[in-house]
Amino acid sequence: MQSTKTREGTEGGAGRASRAVIEARDLTKVYGRGENTVEALAGVSLAVEAGEWVSLIGPSGSGKSTLMNLLGLLDRPTGGSYNLGGREVSGLRGGELSRARRDLVGFVFQSYNLLPGETALANVELPMVYADVGRKERRRRATEALERVGLSGRLKHKPTELSGGQMQRVAIARALVNGPSLLLADEPTGNLDSKTSEEIMSLFGELHDSGVTIMVVTHEAEVAERGDRTIEIRDGRIFGDEGRSPGRDVENGGRR
């Protein structure tokens, strides 16, 4: 249960660089210009290895969402360097950034963010449309992904015909379909009841067991505890980084 301030704390990870999915160094994000600037991230360095399940926690306004956006390539850092899946991505912009996002990150949102007019299958195919995958291949992989999340019977259903848990499963299938280096989930159970939440977290557990690198942003302690590492953000910095959550088997978390 060591709690390390990790601005320089990831140096130890350098020896295992080949296994690192995320290597961020001194990431900063400043909003606004001139005098009215807000420093949302004051310099965050962190390393996440392949297969890890990291929970990102912190109070509102802590910079937790900002960090998630930077790590998910939804936004660009003001400063610092960021290596994702072996690629230096902090300098990317425009189309290159979009393509890196497409290839490296799979998103799961609190409000699912499925396209309402499209079927589950079409929603899952969407990232592959942008990856320029052929029609048959798209169909095959989307069907597989939906089977993987337990929705093989709901391929042609539209989001309005699905329950919240089912919509989130579609979103997870969509996030996985391009084989991302990182599955990034923002409050994935925030809109779900506790039973459905448990089902979704079990699904994350299965994905974790199959080697998917997962980062879950949450403010719910039960959700955070499911991961094998919890990073807490406060005031734009990493406040705590617990290698393994309480209650988790030491051997299981021992991979770090």
Added chain:
Amino acid sequence: MKILRIIAMGLRGLLGKPLRTALSALGIVIGVASVVALTSLGNGIRDSVSGQITDLGPNIVTVSPGSESADGGGAIDAEMVSTLTPQDTRNVAALPSVKAASSNAATGAFVDGKGVQLSGVDPSYDEVRKVELASGRFVEGGGEIVLSHADAEKLFGGKPEGAVGKTLPVGGSARNVPEGLPPEQAQDSRQERPVREYEVVGVVASQPEGGLVQAASAVSYVTTADALELSGSETVGQILVAATGAGAVGEAKAGIASEIRAAHGGQEDFTVETQEELLSTFSQITDQLNVFLAGIAGISLLVGGIGIMNIMLVSVAERTREIGVRKALGATDGDVLLQFLFEAVLLATLGGLAGVALGVGSSVLLPVLISDLPAAAFATTQIALAFGVSALIGVLFGVVPAYRSARLAPVEALRRE
């Protein structure tokens, strides 16, 4: 091809959201339809006005009483005392450049006790200006009358076809019966001439209402001599002349002028006007109509364009979140732009075509429903302009805001509800 995949996806998106698609297209449909309908109907009105003038015939020369230079104004002056006689008409008709000539002596009369406007004309009138008859023939001699369609209805109780062959008592008054005066009053004060029996030999075909031609077709015809007897006058109000051809109009005009001048002892107490001169008087009206129509087209285009702008802006604003989702899933700005461009082009094209169809359809239908409205005339350039401008506005306002949303960082776009 990725482009085709994105286009196919855009198409599926449009079809998958039929209501939104229809509403977006509706702005363009209405914009284009209103421009097309308004300009086409307006063109129809303009063409109808100038058509009615041309319909009088290209070879027509009219001789009216009064000198054009007398008061500097137009020759058509109701108060002018006419000096034109049936003899003038006969002289004019004998000219080599003249095909036919007819007097026109207008008078009021009482037919079967009812006030009727009569035109006293020569049998050759039918050659100068074709009179369409519903039944029977044109007047050829004294004691014959050709009833206007309205008069025949008035006199024979809605059965104008049965009028031919019947006889009617016709009595004149010293002066024309003023229009609108109740027949009883007019009868009391003005019926001075003896009543004679006239045979109805023909009925004029009914004309569409509201035109200039209608005024001419609303009168009943008798011979010039009968009309002069009824009115007690010796002069005719007008001489209508048909030249032998369009090229002979100038020669006819000069010949007519010198012929009548000679007969009137060298006095220029009449005016000879060709159809062209008459037309130029009316061209001012059509010019103003044209300016008016351009104004209508411009305003319709503006209103239609603003409508299109609105609906496209709202539609794109609604989809900012969708744009954010697509970008989060790896769409580039170009991918998003391509999809919205394709959607906007398709919407604008289909909406524009539907608008043209609706505009053309309503322009055809409205004159049928509203009998006073002349048939629409379609100008392809105006239709193309309406289509082009509306489509351009639709595409521009479908794509520019979409592009702005696409350039937002995905987090920004995702934050919008």
